[in-house]
Amino acid sequence: MRKLANEELGRKSVEEFKMSSKTPIIIVLDNVRSLNNVGSVFRTADAFLVEAVYLCGITGTPPNKEIQKTALGATESVAWKYFSTTQEAVQELNENKYVVYAIEQAESAIMLDNFMPSKSQKIAIIFGNEVKGVDQEVIDASTDVIEIPQLGTKHSLNISVSVGVVLWDLFLKLGR
Numbered sequence: 298m299r300k301l302a303n304e305e306l307g308r309k310s311v312e313e314f315k316m317s318s319k320t321p322i323i324i325v326l327d328n329v330r331s332l333n334n335v336g337s338v339f340r341t342a343d344a345f346l347v348e349a350v351y352l353c354g355i356t357g358t359p360p361n362k363e364i365q366k367t368a369l370g371a372t373e374s375v376a377w378k379y380f381s382t383t384q385e386a387v388q389e390l391n392e393n394k395y396v397v398y399a400i401e402q403a404e405s406a407i408m409l410d411n412f413m414p415s416k417s418q419k420i421a422i423i424f425g426n427e428v429k430g431v432d433q434e435v436i437d438a439s440t441d442v443i444e445i446p447q448l449g450t451k452h453s454l455n456i457s458v459s460v461g462v463v464l465w466d467l468f469l470k471l472g473r
Contacts, residue, residue, distance in 0.1 A: 314374040319348045322467060323395065325423040327383040327431050328354035329456055334427065336367030337457035343371035345464045350375055351390075351421075353383040367457075383423065387438045395421040399431045399439040400463055402452070406444035409466055416471055422463055424456050 309317060324342055329335055335357050342350050352358050358379050359365070359372035380386040390397050396418045414420055423439065425431030430453070436442060445454065445462055454462065 309374075311370075311374045314343070314346070315376075317346055320346045320468060320471065321419040322347045322464070323349045323351060323390065323419075323421045324460060324464075325351040325383060325386050325390075325397075325421055326353060326356045326456075327423055327435055328426040328429075329356045329424065330427060331456075332357045332361055332363035333367050334455070334457045335361075336364040336369075336371075338424075338460050339364070339368040339371040339375050339377075341457070341461050341464060342375045345468050347464070348376065348419075350377045351380060351386045352377060353380045353386050383432065383435045384438060387421075387423075387435060390421045393419070395419045397421045397423065397439045399423045399425075399436045399442045400445065400459060401425060401431045401436060401442050402444050403436060403442040406442040409443055409445050409463065412443050412466075412470075414467055414470055420467065422467075424460055427456055 324338060324347060326335065326338060335352070338350060357364055359368075359377065364372060387397055398420065400422055422443070423431055423435060443463070445459060447454070
């Protein structure tokens with residue numbers, strides 16, 4: 298088995314990415330403080346051809362050297378929008394007929410492995426602050442809550458890891 302060189306991977310150019318049919322998912326970051334996490338989310342969003350990343354509250358925005366470190370140019374390919382509050386983002390998503398899911402640990406949350414998205418619906422997934430998680434007001438405004446099952450001693454995953462886990466799961470279930 299031989300490792301492939303970058304030029305053999307058949308990656309899209311930024312223009313090809315922008316013209317491509319997208320996975321009907323918008324990622325919403327609710328007051329994410331780490332610029333490295335924001336950059337990682339952009340890179341993962343690029344990998345799965347998501348529609349956009351919504352940056353809310355204290356979440357940093359491009360252009361930013363710290364975001365670029367982990368995004369590796371994905372801020373140029375992935376569409377993004379800034380909102381002063383996550384509630385404003387949720388309102389716009391509702392107006393545009395997205396089903397909004399908070400990714401959080403909550404009473405009656407749907408476990409990710411049991412969640413089955415409808416292929417006919419556009420989805421928004423909200424990820425919260427590294428310490429406080431998704432704000433309760435945002436959870437209240439969401440359609441439902443999805444929880445990533447965890448079996449160890451820690452109570453959560455890093456946000457960039459959570460984004461990767463959830464996007465991969467949805468990507469498979471949506472049949473992309």
